Amino acid sequence: MTLTPMEQFEVKPLAGMDHPLFQIAGHPIYFTNQSLLMVIVVIVASLFLTLTVKPGRLVPTRGQSMAEASYEFVANMIHSATGEDGLKFFPFVFSLFIFVLFSNFLGMLPGSFTVTSQIAVTFALACLVILLVIVVGFMRHGIGFLKLFVPHAPWYLLILLIPIEVISFLTRPISLSVRLFANMLAGHTMLAVFAGFVVALGSAGGIFTGLAIAPMLLIVAIMLLELLVAFLQAYVFAILTCIYLNEALHLHDHH
Amino acid sequence: MELAAAKMIGAGIACIALVGAGIGIGNVFGSYLSGALRNPGAAATQTTNLLLGFALCEATGLFGLVIALIILFT
Numbered sequence: 001m002t003l004t005p006m007e008q009f010e011v012k013p014l015a016g017m018d019h020p021l022f023q024i025a026g027h028p029i030y031f032t033n034q035s036l037l038m039v040i041v042v043i044v045a046s047l048f049l050t051l052t053v054k055p056g057r058l059v060p061t062r063g064q065s066m067a068e069a070s071y072e073f074v075a076n077m078i079h080s081a082t083g084e085d086g087l088k089f090f091p092f093v094f095s096l097f098i099f100v101l102f103s104n105f106l107g108m109l110p111g112s113f114t115v116t117s118q119i120a121v122t123f124a125l126a127c128l129v130i131l132l133v134i135v136v137g138f139m140r141h142g143i144g145f146l147k148l149f150v151p152h153a154p155w156y157l158l159i160l161l162i163p164i165e166v167i168s169f170l171t172r173p174i175s176l177s178v179r180l181f182a183n184m185l186a187g188h189t190m191l192a193v194f195a196g197f198v199v200a201l202g203s204a205g206g207i208f209t210g211l212a213i214a215p216m217l218l219i220v221a222i223m224l225l226e227l228l229v230a231f232l233q234a235y236v237f238a239i240l241t242c243i244y245l246n247e248a249l250h251l252h253d254h255h
Numbered sequence: 256m257e258l259a260a261a262k263m264i265g266a267g268i269a270c271i272a273l274v275g276a277g278i279g280i281g282n283v284f285g286s287y288l289s290g291a292l293r294n295p296g297a298a299a300t301q302t303t304n305l306l307l308g309f310a311l312c313e314a315t316g317l318f319g320l321v322i323a324l325i326i327l328f329t
Contacts, residue, residue, distance in 0.1 A: 006328050080303070175314065182317035185324065236310035239303065 005192035009117055009185065034121075037106065037113045045102045070098070074238065081242035082249060089245055092132070096125065097238040104184065104230035108223070116233075117184040119177060126177035129241050137248035148251055176240060183233050187226045194219050262326055269323035276316020283308040 013030040020028030052063035060068060074094045078086050100116060107114025115121050137145035149165040150158065194215045201212035287305045291298035 006324070077303075178318060178321065179310065179314035182314065182321045186317055186320050189324070232306060232310060236307065239307060 005189045005196065008113070008188060008192060011118065033113050034115060034118060037103070037115050038121075041099065041102045041106055041115060044106065045098050049098070077235075077239055078242050081239060082246040086242065086245055086249060093238055093241055093245075096129070096241060097234055100125070100180065100237050101231065101234035104234055105227075107184065107188070108226060108230060114184050114188060116180055117188060119181045122177040122181045123173065125180075125237075126173040129176065129244065130173045133244045133248045136245065140249060141251065145248070145251075148247060151252070172244065176237065180233050180237055183229055187222075187229055191219060191222060191226065194222065266323040266326045269319050269326060272319020272322075273316045276313055276319075279312035279315070280309060283312055 011032050011034050013032055014036060017031050020030050022029055048063070049067050052061070052067045055064075057064060071094070074097055075087070075090060078090055078093055082089075103115040103121075106112055107116065134145075137148065141147070149162055149169065151161055151165065153161055197215040198212050198219070201208045201215065283305065287298075287301065287308075290301070
């Protein structure tokens with residue numbers, strides 16, 4: 001049997017929906033397994049966050065305290081990274097965090113599809129963040145926002161530093177998106193490769209069939225690591241958004 | 256046939272980027288631990304920076320891994 005660890009990332013139209021929904025400039029648009037998972041992520045996240053806090057109990061249930069803890073977690077994160085006036089971006093950062101977190105976690109379910117393992121999705125999210133940073137920066141400081149690219153240094157160093165600052169700003173959407181995408185891709189590929197070991201050893205016969213338990217146990221351990229990575233990457237995506245927003249709001253001075 | 260072999264070798268070489276990621280992650284956690292043992296009071300306030308450093312470090316190595324996967328599977 002051949003190993004196909006990349007097969008799980010294939011975007012294909014759902015069974016029974018082979019006809020394109022509509023066309024944009026002659027390019028057919030399908031309702032794919034990725035679209036389905038994105039809809040599911042949004043529905044699950046909204047239901048979880050609304051139903052658990054709806055009764056508004058004084059003594060929270062488990063679900064309510066989870067929802068409240070995630071709210072407080074993100075609020076503290078924004079407050080510590082951007083200060084008081086960053087809190088008006090709370091809805092944006094919170095939606096971003098919850099969307100990435102839920103798509104990472106729902107992607108961990110066997111047989112499902114990881115939305116964030118597609119560079120198209122993560123790059124769209126990262127572009128949204130960077131565009132927001134640019135718009136906020138220019139609205140806040142006007143043309144003075146360009147001072148972001150001029151660090152405090154002697155003029156002969158500025159010749160070198162300004163191009164570096166510009167390039168580092170321009171590569172932010174790439175690094176932000178590739179970080180999330182590469183982590184998800186690498187993790188799921190690794191799981192699929194180890195699952196292939198189990199199948200190969202199990203069908204080898206003799207003493208090898210018993211040995212198949214070793215990669216099986218390893219998969220369980222890697223699964224735990226992947227759950228940590230799934231949370232960590234959502235957290236990093238959100239906190240980097242906060243840090244970029246902080247630079248747009250306050251330029252170089254500390255809040 | 257030579258192209259297929261060159262692809263495999265190229266993918267293997269691209270994975271060397273993960274050496275740097277390994278050194279970097281070890282450095283991040285090692286420095287955090289030695290700092291935290293000297294001044295345990297300040298340790299809890301630096302977990303954000305710790306996780307951020309870890310993620311930034313890991314990502315640079317994974318860029319290399321993505322190149323390897325692109326070479327292998329396209």
